[in-house]
Amino acid sequence: MTAYDTDNIFAKILRGEIPSFTVYEDDETYCFMDIMPRSDGHCLVIPKTPCRNILDATPAQLAACMATVSKVANAAKVAFNADGITLQQFSEAAGGQEVFHLHFHIHPRHDGLPLRPAGVMGDMEVIKGHAAAIAAALT
Numbered sequence: 001m002t003a004y005d006t007d008n009i010f011a012k013i014l015r016g017e018i019p020s021f022t023v024y025e026d027d028e029t030y031c032f033m034d035i036m037p038r039s040d041g042h043c044l045v046i047p048k049t050p051c052r053n054i055l056d057a058t059p060a061q062l063a064a065c066m067a068t069v070s071k072v073a074n075a076a077k078v079a080f081n082a083d084g085i086t087l088q089q090f091s092e093a094a095g096g097q098e099v100f101h102l103h104f105h106i107h108p109r110h111d112g113l114p115l116r117p118a119g120v121m122g123d124m125e126v127i128k129g130h131a132a133a134i135a136a137a138l139t
């Protein structure tokens with residue numbers, strides 16, 4: 001398996017070298033907004049320690065991420081009055097992965113509303129507001 005690249009964009013976010021909209025963090029995980037949101041409230045949960053994806057993550061990294069996914073998903077459902085949540089994880093290029101630091105996509109979903117296309121930059125002020133709305137719904 002390819003080695004972890006310490007210069008991937010999420011590693012830079014974790015080091016504070018590029019900005020992000022924080023939703024939640026604890027000792028082991030960080031949750032921030034996706035800047036090309038495919039749904040209102042689209043956010044990402046990552047471990048603070050390095051791993052590429054589901055194929056090299058340790059059980060401890062996965063457990064920590066899932067605890068945060070559960071917390072944030074419930075808050076996002078409340079914040080967006082969502083009908084459901086879609087959780088996505090892509091591993092390696094063939095699996096659809098573009099950033100090679102393990103991450104889980106959380107999408108608040110509404111009945112009958114499809115995800116938007118990938119790769120379209122969002123409005124940063126709107127995204128900032130969505131981060132605040134999810135953070136406010138965290139208990």
Ligand code: AMP
Nearest residue numbers: 009033034035036090096097098099119
């Ligand atoms: P994937 O690796 O295919 O699961 O997707 C990577 C995700 O990272 C995409 O949804 C991008 O929109 C998102 N993304 C890329 N750069 C940034 C960034 N600087 N801040 C937040 N999200 C990002």
